[in-house]
Amino acid sequence: MTTEVSQANVAATEVGQAVVLQTDGLTKIYRSLFTPSGVKAVDGLSLAIRDGETYSVVGPNGSGKTTTLKILLGLIFPTSGTATIFGKDISDLSVRERIGFLPEDAYLYDCFNGEELLDFYAGLFGYPKKRRKELTDELLTLVGMQENRKVPFRECSKGMRQRLALAQALVNDPDLLILDEPTSGLDPAGRHQMTRLILEMKRRGKTILLCSHFLAEVEEVCDRVGIMYRGRLVAEGTLRELAGEPTELVVETSGLPEPAAEQIARQEGVLNVEAGVVRMEKASEAQLWSVLQAVHDAGGQIVEVKRPRPTLQDVFVRAIREEAQ
């Protein structure tokens, strides 16, 4: 898996696309009185994200995803290693003029409404009043908050808060969008809406770095995925690269008598037969034909034969399990 990581990094530069974000051996150790040797939150992280790419960092809680984002945004400082964005060190203030950040759980001033909040955040970029007003209108429309523009943040639903938080991340029309758990705590409708907005940002050519627990969302929007575990990047690549070639074969049948199912389950290459579904692992063509023949002979019908590709969930679980071992 670690070989894949370095190969993917090399590929990022080989294809000739500009690298927008790069980290090299980024490490963060939290030390305290009780842990003098420290706790490694991020451990030698090396990443390269290309221009226009949507890259997702996934990992279980405490794997170092949010710590990484906080380092990139200058909120905390790395113990060692370097990080550059747009070719400049992350401590360079001009870098933040081209970044938009959506924090996890949308922490914005709760006594202000959407209009006031966006005006404030746009003001931090030095925009004049007229431009701020235009931006506020545009962004509230984009995130579907035009009608609720006067609702104080504390009275907004979770979905409305997330959309406002996304809007504040877009006030400077950023080239790099950093999203920390953008769909966390949202209901399915809210999640769908947020995913749609992320896809819209992707369509507009923005480079996106996304941290998420929702693997289905990651699968839907991301070009490449990095899996973090205990502060380290344990796997990285496109979903196809990470999943590898499918090895499982599934034969869905109907009307398969129980004795025949038991007999098929004993055939070579068959993993199991459950509710008329025959699962085969690394099956040869001959083994497949043999199963199909047995189904036919027993009076059953073949409904579908498919080779399902492993989902990100499968890849994720496999990577974490391998790393834990």
Add this chain to the structure above:
Amino acid sequence: MNALAGRLILIAGVIVVGAIIAITRRSWAPALGHAFPSIWRIAKITVSEARRRRVIQAVIILVVLLLASMTFFSYLSPQEQARMLISGGLAAIVVFGILLAIFIAAFMIPSEIENRTIYAILSKPVRRFEFVLGKYVGAMIVLGVIVGIMTVVLVGVLVLQDHLVQDLPDSVFNPNLGPVVLAAVLSYFALAVLTALIVLISTVASTTMTVISAFIIWALGSLQETIHDLATNATGAARLLLLVIYNVVPKLENFDIRHEVSNFMSISIASVWQAVLHGILYIIVVLALASVFFSDRQV
């Protein structure tokens, strides 16, 4: 002689500050010029936030009612009444001003970190010192408005009382308005110094620690002469500790001319200027330290 010494110190102080500004301006002027809009935006949102806090609104209404109710002390002689109104009114401005300063300043930065609202700000092109200065300026605007309201009400009460008693025989009511306003302005300077120190502490400590430290500093700052006397008589480590406290903690007593004003005594303008100049220098140093500490803080 004292007045002359005071004037000389003031002139020397102004020359030193002017020279430092002139010599160093090339290094900080461009950055400050760029920083000003961010500082102002953060100050404005701090003011808007404070304006919507019910606690602050309630305290202002309470103080205004308290000051207005002082017109009912009509059983005293006019002169005693004037003394009572001035002394009580200025005390209310100082006490409530300090309580509000602690309440506003101690929670400002720690609550931004605890509520994580700081993430969306510091991820924008905002320097750490701009955030600290913006917060400080915002707090001082809020405190300025509050002290201003309280002063206007106190002056109104004194003018009203003057009007009510002027027809009485042997009336010697002296509202002493000029010195009263001066005392209120000096109280504001004391708040500015205290607020700067609270901001400095809040850049490294939690909200609870900041509040406790603020009350201790207020107490120590108001007892500087006593601390000096104790240091003179003490020996060893105790003397050293008392001298450190005496020299580091701001001398809030220097901003307090309530006794002179309520007893219609003359006020040394040179002392006032000394206190103001000392306060400004103290604020500059403390805010510079706060910016340095906060620039290394992990949020």
